[in-house]
Amino acid sequence: GAVVSQHPSRVICKSGTSVKIECRSLDFQATTMFWYRQFPKQSLMLMATSNEGSKATYEQGVEKDKFLINHASLTLSTLTVTSAHPEDSSFYICSAPKTSGGTYNEQFFGPGTRLTVL
Amino acid sequence: AQSVSQHNHHVILSEAASLELGCNYSYGGTVNLFWYVQYPGQHLQLLLKYFSGDPLVKGIKGFEAEFIKSKFSFNLRKPSVQWSDTAEYFCAVNSGGGADGLTFGKGTHLIIQP
Numbered sequence: 700g701a702v703v704s705q706h707p708s709r710v711i712c713k714s715g716t717s718v719k720i721e722c723r724s725l726d727f728q729a730t731t732m733f734w735y736r737q738f739p740k741q742s743l744m745l746m747a748t749s750n751e752g753s754k755a756t757y758e759q760g761v762e763k764d765k766f767l768i769n770h771a772s773l774t775l776s777t778l779t780v781t782s783a784h785p786e787d788s789s790f791y792i793c794s795a796p797k798t799s800g801g802t803y804n805e806q807f808f809g810p811g812t813r814l815t816v817l
Numbered sequence: 818a819q820s821v822s823q824h825n826h827h828v829i830l831s832e833a834a835s836l837e838l839g840c841n842y843s844y845g846g847t848v849n850l851f852w853y854v855q856y857p858g859q860h861l862q863l864l865l866k867y868f869s870g871d872p873l874v875k876g877i878k879g880f881e882a883e884f885i886k887s888k889f890s891f892n893l894r895k896p897s898v899q900w901s902d903t904a905e906y907f908c909a910v911n912s913g914g915g916a917d918g919l920t921f922g923k924g925t926h927l928i929i930q931p
Contacts, residue, residue: 733918745918796916808861
């Protein structure tokens with residue numbers, strides 16, 4: 700199957716700092732990528748849709764100024780948690796849908812990034 | 818808005834037992850349905866998906882699921898589980914052509930005892 704990577708896998712930062720998380724589709728191009736957040740022992744919650752060449756679409760209740768998304772190329776989306784606070788500590792996961800001949804195939808998930816804000 | 822409900826949060830079975838994990842969704846339109854598995858320390862992996870056609874869907878590793886439209890359900894089944902099936906299982910839905918963001922259920926933690 701296709702591969703989606705995330706970097707870093709784990710990050711610890713001080714409150715007030717900003718953290719950037721990268722999501723890359725390694726062997727296919729993705730005009731759209733998705734960012735999810737997973738709290739301990741809970742499900743994944745869709746945060747936003749990252750669109751290559753245009754603005755991201757945020758789910759209700761997600762602060763777009765807090766979680767900046769940039770989809771700079773067909774293989775890279777970045778999520779920046781600005782002025783992070785302890786309540787932002789979570790597991791952030793990205794996914795990218797792969798299409799073949801214009802037909803949707805499958806969504807592939809990254810391994811996730813564990814963010815801990817002290 | 819879509820929502821997904823998984824009834825069993827923790828399931829413990831012995832090897833060779835049969836498995837059925839419940840999943841119900843709420844959405845007024847056409848949905849696509851998925852089951853994902855997350856083994857400890859690993860990525861989410863797709864077990865199976867339903868878009869249209871035969872409501873009985875077969876996936877990888879001997880799993881299958883049945884879409885019952887009248888019940889808004891998409892239960893996951895396996896006739897005989899193995900110790901290696903120990904994992905977290907998520908039911909998910911989306912609409913459109915299938916490439917939209919997913920709405921996940923809370924997940925079921927499955928433990929298979931040898």
